[in-house]
Amino acid sequence: QGDMPFTSNVPITIETENGKTETVLLLTERTQTFSVKTAERPLSLFVDPKFDMLRSLAPGELPTTFRDVFRAKQKSVVAGLGHDVETDQLLQNLFGDIAALDRIEADEIESGFDAVIVLGSPEAINDVRALHFEADLPEVARSGDVRAWVEEDETNRLWFFATADNPVQIPDALSALRYYGNQSFITVVDGKRPSADRWPVKISPLKVELN
Numbered sequence: 001q002g003d004m005p006f007t008s009n010v011p012i013t014i015e016t017e018n019g020k021t022e023t024v025l026l027l028t029e030r031t032q033t034f035s036v037k038t039a040e041r042p043l044s045l046f047v048d049p050k051f052d053m054l055r056s057l058a059p060g061e062l063p064t065t066f067r068d069v070f071r072a073k074q075k076s077v078v079a080g081l082g083h084d085v086e087t088d089q090l091l092q093n094l095f096g097d098i099a100a101l102d103r104i105e106a107d108e109i110e111s112g113f114d115a116v117i118v119l120g121s122p123e124a125i126n127d128v129r130a131l132h133f134e135a136d137l138p139e140v141a142r143s144g145d146v147r148a149w150v151e152e153d154e155t156n157r158l159w160f161f162a163t164a165d166n167p168v169q170i171p172d173a174l175s176a177l178r179y180y181g182n183q184s185f186i187t188v189v190d191g192k193r194p195s196a197d198r199w200p201v202k203i204s205p206l207k208v209e210l211n
Contacts, residue, residue: 005027005028005029005030007026007027007028008026008027008053009024009025009026009027010024010025010026010027010047010048010053011023011024011025011047011048011049011050011052011053012024012025012036012045012046012047012048012049013045013046013049014036014038014042014044014045014046015042015043015044015045015046016038016039016040016041016042016043017040017041017043018039018040021036021038021039023036042210043209043210044207044208044209044210045207045208045210046201046204046206046207046208047206047207048206049201049207058203058204058205060201060202060203060204061201061203061204061206063184063198063199063200063201063202064150064151064152064158064184064199065150065181065182065183065184065198066148066150066160066177066180066181066182066183066184066186067181067182068115068150068158069115069117069150069158069160070094070095070178070181072114072115072158073114074102074112074113074114074115075095075100075101075102075113075114075115075116075117076101076102076103076104076109076113076115076116076117077091077101077102077103077104077116077117077118077119078104078105078109078116078117078118078119078120078128087119087170087171089171090119090170090171090174090175091117093175093177093178094174094177094178095117101117109132113157114157114158115157115158115159115160116157116158116159116160117160117162118159118160118161118162119162119163119167119170120163120167121163121164121167122141122163122164122165124163125141125161125163129159129161132153132159133151133153138151138185140185140187141161141163143187144187144188144189144195145164145165145166145169145173145188145189145190145191146162146163146164146169146170146173146174146187146188147162147163147164147185147186147187147188148160148161148162148163148170148174148177148185148186149161149184149185149186150184150185162174173188173191173194174186174188176194180194180196182198183196183197183198184197184198184199185197185198185199
């Protein structure tokens with residue numbers, strides 16, 4: 001801290017071989033030493049893992065969210081649901097003027113697009129995603145009746161994926177997605193209230209791997 005240290009509650013998470021230990025440290029001085037006991041050997045230490053403290057965030061601490069896609073300037077759509085009224089209404093609710101969205105085929109995606117919106121069956125989603133991502137599908141892509149998530153590829157292009165075992169459910173199930181703009185993924189089960197969260201932090205100066 002600066003010349004005038006102030007009291008802060010600093011949450012930390014210690015990951016061990018058998019789980020995580022969470023605790024809060026009371027910081028009252030500019031420099032302090034703490035000791036935390038764990039039942040197993042610690043593997044990593046993460047300070048303020050849920051961003052509860054008022055501080056500036058490093059670039060790697062900002063997970064990709066739906067809002068990033070909403071705000072993208074140049075967006076294209078790969079729609080496996082056709083151009084029915086419900087699908088167009090969903091696109092209208094989420095992204096505004098659908099006339100400004102470029103409708104393209106999966107193999108026509110060019111570097112000029114800031115974000116790509118992909119709607120369709122799990123098989124269609126897998127086929128499109130496999131053309132642009134080497135990593136496996138995130139676990140959330142296999143959860144719930146309806147799911148949507150955002151990812152960033154190696155060129156920093158944003159991808160919005162929405163799929164369901166019964167794709168006709170997507171427009172109704174995601175009609176309130178705008179209210180989850182600060183989340184990275186969302187799932188809906190049995191028409192109940194959606195479950196949503198953010199991707200874990202990839203890079204943070206406050207996360208230390210312990211060898």
